[in-house]
Amino acid sequence: MTNSEFRYAHHPEDVKKYTTQELREHFLIPNVFVKDEINLTYTMYDRYIAGGAFPVNKALKLEPIDDLKAENFLDRRELGVINVGGKGKITVDGTVYELLNKEALYIGKGVKEVIFEATEEQPYFYINSAPAHHAYPTKKVTKNEAEIVELGDTKYSNKRTINKLLVNSVVETCQLQMGMTELAPGNVWNTMPAHTHTRRMEVYFYFDLEEGQTISHFMGQPDETRHIFMKNHQAVISPEWSIHSGAGTSNYTFIWGMAGENMDYGDMDGVSPEDLK
Numbered sequence: 001m002t003n004s005e006f007r008y009a010h011h012p013e014d015v016k017k018y019t020t021q022e023l024r025e026h027f028l029i030p031n032v033f034v035k036d037e038i039n040l041t042y043t044m045y046d047r048y049i050a051g052g053a054f055p056v057n058k059a060l061k062l063e064p065i066d067d068l069k070a071e072n073f074l075d076r077r078e079l080g081v082i083n084v085g086g087k088g089k090i091t092v093d094g095t096v097y098e099l100l101n102k103e104a105l106y107i108g109k110g111v112k113e114v115i116f117e118a119t120e121e122q123p124y125f126y127i128n129s130a131p132a133h134h135a136y137p138t139k140k141v142t143k144n145e146a147e148i149v150e151l152g153d154t155k156y157s158n159k160r161t162i163n164k165l166l167v168n169s170v171v172e173t174c175q176l177q178m179g180m181t182e183l184a185p186g187n188v189w190n191t192m193p194a195h196t197h198t199r200r201m202e203v204y205f206y207f208d209l210e211e212g213q214t215i216s217h218f219m220g221q222p223d224e225t226r227h228i229f230m231k232n233h234q235a236v237i238s239p240e241w242s243i244h245s246g247a248g249t250s251n252y253t254f255i256w257g258m259a260g261e262n263m264d265y266g267d268m269d270g271v272s273p274e275d276l277k
Contacts, residue, residue, distance in 0.1 A: 088123025130259035195268035200260025208253035
């Protein structure tokens with residue numbers, strides 16, 4: 001029920017030589033949700049894990065993957081979950097948490113058992129995890145409890161609402177941070193102007209994309225960019241040396257997850273649009 005894939009980190013000079021297929025093989029996570037399975041990708045960028053739990057006909061227990069060499073998945077880790085589907089429930093060491101659409105749950109280090117279940121609706125549980133040095137309590141965060149930031153302008157096609165859900169101003173974590181950015185109708189650009197932050201890596205997960213539409217995710221060093229075309233419910237790994245921006249053929253929502261040595265959300269090295277290549 002719990003499947004995992006391992007990804008190595010990459011030197012930016014090597015990435016310059018990658019073909020489109022090689023870029024997709026190393027950075028794209030194409031199958032986040034598979035019916036009645038937990039699918040995870042373990043990346044050597046800050047030893048981050050991203051994936052999804054898609055319970056349909058049965059409950060899914062989070063099992064320790066071989067790369068962790070641990071008795072329990074969260075023996076040395078923390079976990080963040082955001083539900084991008086209908087109402088579902090997560091049982092954490094016997095305590096049940098119901099998550100509605102776009103609600104989040106932080107689960108701290110040391111938890112023994114995590115079980116994902118559907119209710120009368122169909123949830124899609126998007127998962128991120130990072131190594132942890134301290135045990136913080138499990139906490140549910142609703143959209144009303146998130147820190148909200150309005151950014152962008154329709155003039156530049158980047159008007160968006162940032163919902164900071166699992167960040168240190170809302171919930172105590174070791175290094176994991178997660179949030180959700182919703183683009184206003186008629187707006188297509190995310191994280192523009194672009195930036196890098198060498199103090200932490202990031203994973204983007206795209207959803208709420210209309211059927212038949214696509215997103216072009218931009219990555220690479222600011223003066224040597226590449227792109228990956230993506231579909232709804234796909235994720236992409238962003239190294240610390242890379243920009244992470246995208247433009248869709250319609251508006252959409254995406255979840256950003258981060259880990260690293262700095263938890264300051266504003267710790268960014270900005271890049272002017274006219275300086276991108």
